[in-house]
Amino acid sequence: MIKKEDFLAKSNKYNNSYNTESIEKHTKNLIRLFENFQTLYKKYFTEKELELIKISLKIHDLGKMNSRFQKKIYESIDKNFEFDEYNNELEKLYKELNIGEVPHGILSCAFLNINELEEKFSENEIKALSSAIYNHHTRKALNNNGFEISASDIKKIIEKDISFYKQYYDDKLKCKYLGVSMNVIKENYNPSYDIWKNYIIIKGMLNKIDYAASAYDDYIEIESDDASKKVLSRFELNECQKYMLENKDKNIIVIASTGIGKTEGALLWAEKSKTFYTLPLKVSINAIYERIKNNYYDKEKITFLHSDSINDMLDNDLSIEDVLDKYNKSKKLSFPFTVCTIDQLFYFVFKSLGTEIFPATLKYSKLIIDEIQSYTPEITAFIIYGLKVINDIGGKFCIMTATFPPIVKKLLEENNINFEMPSKAFIKKDKKGESIKRHFIKLIDENVFNYDNIVKSAENKKVLVICNTVKHSQEVYNILKEYNIKNINLLHSRFIMKERKEKEEQIKNFAPNDINKREETFGIWVSTQIVEASLDIDFDELHTDMSSADSMLQRMGRVYRDRVYNQNVPNIFIYDTKDGYGSVYDEEIYNRSIYYIKSYDNKIFTEEDKQDFINKVYDYDELEKSTYLSKIKKALKDITNLTPASIDKRECEELFRKIDNVTVMPLSIYNDLINKENNIIDEYTKLLNIDKLNKENYEKLLKKKNELLRFTVPIKTYKKIKNYSGIEINLNKNKTNKIFIVELEYNEELGLLDKKDNSILMD
Structure with a gap:
């Protein structure tokens, strides 16, 4: 009779030799990692949650003890398995049932002692636990014809193997085969929201710990740094930052002027927590990552994550080993501070198998969402649903922005998401206590730019021209070139990556936000929406296509970003060109934006005016019957009613961003x-x-x-x-x-x- 420790979990061939690990050793390693994890984050879980996670760690791989799996793994290392006679009987049953292989996660459910579980946990909690074990690998139980194996056939396999298991486990092995009934999370079963919430916590943590153990990592999480200490040592806090610090234990929404120090406020709110800082654009992510890493956070404990992050890491003078190590730990969400795109975390809203690690991690983390107004109606819906889940399982979020559409606030309230929000936006003020004047706007009811005025301004100013489409930006650039201007440049998303990065550096050097780095050079940069929130630049004058209200305010933020404008002539020129109308920008929102901005024409556009403007354009009651709001509500309803496991994980990225x-x-x-x-x-x-x-x-x-x-x-x-x-x-x-x-x-x-x-x- 072979020993308990001879049952293998896995084997790897390396340099013509085999490295094996027993199920027992692997399980003990998981428990060790989980205990280490609890020293950092135990307080974020209930005692029941911790116990359910621990049970899943102990049970999840026991199904590998089945004689078929053991014979296969022993043959892979050129050794004989000692139960051929028994295995032959089992093979006859597999053949009779037309079954190739039953995933071990399903078989592991047979080891759940349901009698004991029922004494401690509710039926929903047991269903969540069994579902987590059943699905800890996303392998389907299919017969040789490609159809799902029935619960009754799986039960026959388990009953046949039970006699094999019982040689190694005592009489407490009593199972009602709950794990192979239809009441587990799978394609044809739609559980209650409460079951799904418990399930994502258990399975997410099981996967997270199992991945770390399988990679022979020494830890699941890196202990956090505390950026708030450096912020407090360097700044006298303003009202916005004080508010964020005082409400560090709550979900908060903060609306504040550009340049008021929201990033530092977010670090005060996050304190020493595990943190995810999300932004809509990759360029913004790289910039914020560098800013926080260089000023506030231990550079060994912060990372960034987006679709091109491994390539950008290669550009950071790291060795290939360090790049791969950092990238793999970033993908496992092991770093205490991660700057990333929202889609890197929120795929879980589609409830796909394999995405549970994200909400489970966000349960004990703080999530910062910057520039929420930049997302499409559908993505806004996905974010709202994701925030509901995070709120309901105990995570914390901070939404901070210069422009916050009130419809988002209303939708958060309708979905019972808890948050604190000041009654007024935080406005940057001068020494007299008045809001800083930065923009004087002029509306021009023409469909073409006034090129003569643009060229004249460029003689002694840094002029930014923003177009709604790449095609229009190319046309505008060609027209301006005919004026024989010495210093004119073009930036948009359709340059090859090498040249785009060079241009991004050039525009930052031409019009830096840091006043100490500004040089007396003048000229024109023509661009598109990619400069709205992605680049830390500060121009003297803006000429722009009309856009949606939120986009327009972001564009204005590229001009007199942190300076006082005290002249009585416009520095913001807005042209109603209709470029991108109905394609880039929703027609209703565009029309409302142009309608409401007219009342601010030909005068200083104060920070208070900007808040009034955005509130009018995105007023919930006025938009209630609009296609814009109906898109959000429909997407929110669809994602709420979506059956878990009905969408493959590989489809999530395309569905999230409609890429x-x-x-x-x-x-x-x-x-x-x-x-x-x-x-x-x-x-x-x-x-x-x-x-x-x-x-x-x-x-x-x-x-x-x-x-x-x-x-x-x-x-x-x-x-x-x-x-x-x-x-x-x-x-x-x-x-x-x-x-x-x-x-x-x-x-x-x-x-x-x-x-x-x-x-x-x-x-």
């Missing part, structure tokens, strides 16, 4: 690259096609991929990719991610150009 992006490379750049002596495309492709990469080649592959992506443009597409040359570069071995080579004109001045009749581009 229809492709990565393209202009044919002219492709030809330049392949004709060079050191052909980066061939070098990369050869590395990608190596069957088993050693460490050295893997490092080379990552660097080459990063280098290659510098010559690409991420774009939105129509359903079919047109102008496609037929040439592709695979970005992974399974060919699911590619660079498409397109026959579109590209130049360093204008970027990727649109073609009217055969376009792949959307604004």
Whole structure:
């Protein structure tokens, strides 16, 4: 009879030898990690929650004791399994039932002692526990014909193997087979909200700890730094910052002027908690990450996470080992402070199997949401539902913004989400106690810019021109070029990544927010919405297409950002061009924005005016029957009623952002690259096609991929990719991610150009 410790959980082949780990050892490692975790975050869980998590850790892999799994794993390490006679009988049953393999998570449920559980826990809590064990890997129980294995057939398998298990477990092994009934979270079962809440906590923590143990990590979480101490030592707190510090144990919404110190206030609110700081754009994330890392937080304990984070980490002079280590720990949510896009955390709103780790982590974290007004109606709905879940399981959130649509406040209240919010916005004031004047606006009821005025202003000012679409920005740039201006530049999202990053640095150097770094250089930058919240810049004058109210206020924030404007002439010129009307911006919101801003025309637009403006445009009662609000409510209803496990995890990113992006490379750049002596495309492709990469080649592959992506443009597409040359570069071995080579004109001045009749581009 083999010993209990001989039952294996896994094996790995390394340098022609085998590393194995027993189920018993693996389980003990999980318990050790969980105990270490509790020294940091026990207070965020109830005693029942902690006990349920611990039971799941003890039970989740016991199903691997089944003779079939053990025979397979022993054969993989070239050893004989000692129960061939018994295994043969089981094989007959598998064949009779037409079953290939039952996932071990399902079999593990047989080890739940339901009699004991019923003495301590409610029926809903037991269902949540069994569901967490059942689904701790997202493998479906399918027969050889691809249909779901019935509960009765799984029960037969367990009953056959029970006699095998009982040799190693005492008579307490009594199971009602709850774990293989239909009452677990799976595609055809829609549990109550209370069951799902318990389930995501248990399964999320089980997965988080199991991943760490499987990777032989020494910890689940890195102990937090306390950024609030550095903030307190450097600043005399203003009203906004005092409010955030005083309400550090509550969910809060803070509306405050640009330049008032909301970021520092957020750090005071977060204090020493595990923290996630979310922003809508990657450029904003990198900037805030650098700011916090360089001024307030231990650089070894802070990270950033977005779709290109591994490439940006490679740019930070880290060794490849450090990059991979940091990226993997970032993906596991192990860092105490993470700056990221909202989608990196909120995929769980689709209730997909494998996303439970996110809400479970947010339960004991603080979440900062910056610039909430920047999201589409659908994403706003997803955020509201996510905040409801976070609120209901005990997490904390802070929404901070210069412009807060009142409809969001109303929807939070309707969904019973607790929060504190001051009756008035925090306005930046001068020494006399009056709000700082920064913007004097002028509305121009014309569909074209006044180019003569723009050029004249550029003689002694830093002038920013913002267009609603890339195409319009290219047209405006070409017209202004005809004036023979020496200092004129263009920035939008359709430059190759290498040149876009260079331009982002150039615009920050041209119009820095830091007054000590400003030089007496004048000229024009033409851009799009990408400068609204992503770059820390400060221009003297703005000429812009009319947009939605929230977007317009963000644009104004790029002018006289932290300076007083004391002249009696406009420095903000708004043109009703209708560019992007109905495509980039919702028609109703656009119309309401242009209607309400007229009352502020040709005068100083105060910080109080801005709050009144946004409140009028997004008034809940007036928008109640609008398509804009109906989109939010419909998305919120759909996500609330969504059945858990009905959507695959891989679909979440596309569903969350409605992403229809492709990565393209202009044919002219492709030809330049392949004709060079050191052909980066061939070098990369050869590395990608190596069957088993050693460490050295893997490092080379990552660097080459990063280098290659510098010559690409991420774009939105129509359903079919047109102008496609037929040439592709695979970005992974399974060919699911590619660079498409397109026959579109590209130049360093204008970027990727649109073609009217055969376009792949959307604004």
